[in-house]
Amino acid sequence: MNKRPLIVFDVNETLLDIEVLEPLFTNIFTTPGRMREWFAQVILYSEALSLAGPYVAFGKLGVAALQMLGQIHGVAVTDDHVWQLGALMTDMPVHADVAAGLAVLKDAGFSIVTLTNSPNSAGPDVLDRAGLGSMFDHRFTVDTVRCFKPTPATYQLVQDTMAAAPDTTWLIAAHAWDTIGAQAFGWKAALVTRGVNAPLVLDGIPQPTLVAHDVGEAARAIAAGR
Numbered sequence: 001m002n003k004r005p006l007i008v009f010d011v012n013e014t015l016l017d018i019e020v021l022e023p024l025f026t027n028i029f030t031t032p033g034r035m036r037e038w039f040a041q042v043i044l045y046s047e048a049l050s051l052a053g054p055y056v057a058f059g060k061l062g063v064a065a066l067q068m069l070g071q072i073h074g075v076a077v078t079d080d081h082v083w084q085l086g087a088l089m090t091d092m093p094v095h096a097d098v099a100a101g102l103a104v105l106k107d108a109g110f111s112i113v114t115l116t117n118s119p120n121s122a123g124p125d126v127l128d129r130a131g132l133g134s135m136f137d138h139r140f141t142v143d144t145v146r147c148f149k150p151t152p153a154t155y156q157l158v159q160d161t162m163a164a165a166p167d168t169t170w171l172i173a174a175h176a177w178d179t180i181g182a183q184a185f186g187w188k189a190a191l192v193t194r195g196v197n198a199p200l201v202l203d204g205i206p207q208p209t210l211v212a213h214d215v216g217e218a219a220r221a222i223a224a225g226r
């Protein structure tokens with residue numbers, strides 16, 4: 001059993017800024033807010049596919065969701081739009097607070113990994129290019145188990161590989177559906193709101209162990225509570 005407490009980071013929106021996609025969606029649909037609608041549909045259908053059984057890579061699902069929204073709103077989605085989406089999704093910038101937050105956790109003795117719905121990059125990814133790749137002890141992708149978060153198999157992959165104790169494992173994520181999944185699996189969870197997300201408050205639904213505005217704030221709170 002790994003004696004170092006483990007921090008598991010979601011990647012898209014938690015570490016990477018998906019707002020870089022907004023100008024493309026505004027250009028395609030000429031209506032603000034379509035990017036968030038698209039992202040919600042991608043997550044919805046990733047979970048639907050995991051329940052139903054079929055699996056496709058996250059990027060392909062993102063393209064299909066974009067084309068679906070085009071049909072819904074009567075807007076032509078071109079091959080160039082598809083190419084631009086793919087290029088942007090592989091080059092989203094790292095949030096400014098991430099590097100300092102990672103350093104706080106490393107200094108506090110945590111083991112740090114990522115768990116993302118996206119497949120591994122063929123070469124250096126944005127975390128590598130930002131000089132942060134060495135901060136992580138492992139990079140996990142749901143592509144290994146061929147189902148998306150919050151399917152328990154995705155968290156099990158990390159726990160088994162890292163030989164981690166559930167009661168000393170944290171997920172840090174910008175999405176309540178992810179924190180709910182991790183907590184149902186037995187982990188602690190920090191919800192990073194980034195000013196656009198919030199906990200889902202319902203009886204019987206686990207609430208985040210802590211709620212923070214960004215990764216830096218979450219990291220400081222977790223390190224202080226050790």
